[in-house]
Amino acid sequence: MFVIRERFFAIGDDFDVLDEHGNKVYRVDGKVLSVRNKVVIEDVNGDEVASVHRQIIALRATYEIQIGGEKAAEVRKKLFTPFRDKFTIDVPGPDDLTMKGDLLDHEYVIELGGDEVAAVSKRWLTIRDTYAVQVAAGINPLLIIGSVLALDLALERSERSSDE
Template sequence: MRYLVRDRMFAFHEEAWIETEQREKLYRVNRKFFRLRRTFALVDTRGEHVASIVRKAFTFHHTLLIKQEGQPTAKVSKKLFKLFGDRFKVRLGDGRKLRINGNLWDREFDIRHEGTTLAHVSRRWFTIRDAYAVDVMSQQDALLLVILAVCVDHVLQDAKGDQLTNL
């Protein structure tokens, strides 16, 4: 199934909508800034809290925690040392390990488990830069895979912003 993530431009605070291919809104990602931590709240269309994404403070590289129902579901880390492109590793609460790699600069990447692609994230089909597609192959973990795509996108956005401010 294909999900679309659309960033809302010119909003008072940053937010994005996760929609179906038919543009039915499912979830809203609400980005809130705190002093030492950045937090994203994922809520459904009724306003009910579905998940939280919290950026850990005081780390050498980006580390995000995903919590659902108050329990840690996943830990996403950007590898500090890399030879070819950016790579992320994910440790799920059930012990599984996922890898995220591909052309992350252009937001073309796969989420994989033991060589099997669980989801493919792409901006290829969109002429505007504020939307991307998440093609999910495993409906069992669909919500988590979309949340992982949002995490990677925001880490990469932050990294691009850091590079621009350091010029």
């Protein structure tokens, strides 16, 4: 279990990632000058372990996740999914994941071959954005955390464009 919590008074999309005991395991630095299109995940020593960035040239919103400097996945929103958000987490090889959820409740599941491997809940009761993330054994938590951050970037981007 992880909690991804937006930092109070932060410039950009900065989050802390806590384990089930409340210990900080990662720091997420939303690069201010990247127009919210890139976040860097750092370990407790400040070393980059992963990043998420929006691919500029893509037909639909696409975010690339890199873990340890290597491309780990692309997260793409499905085009036609009324009343539900649905994203593909395209990993190298045949084992792509699907992230789907409810627009209103901000509850998401991530599936591999139809089996749930992670659950994401965005808590409404806090002032800051907070996600509770449950990850199944055998699944790289950085892949799931990166996917949640890509989801957050995509939803924030779509909210900004609908406000304009």
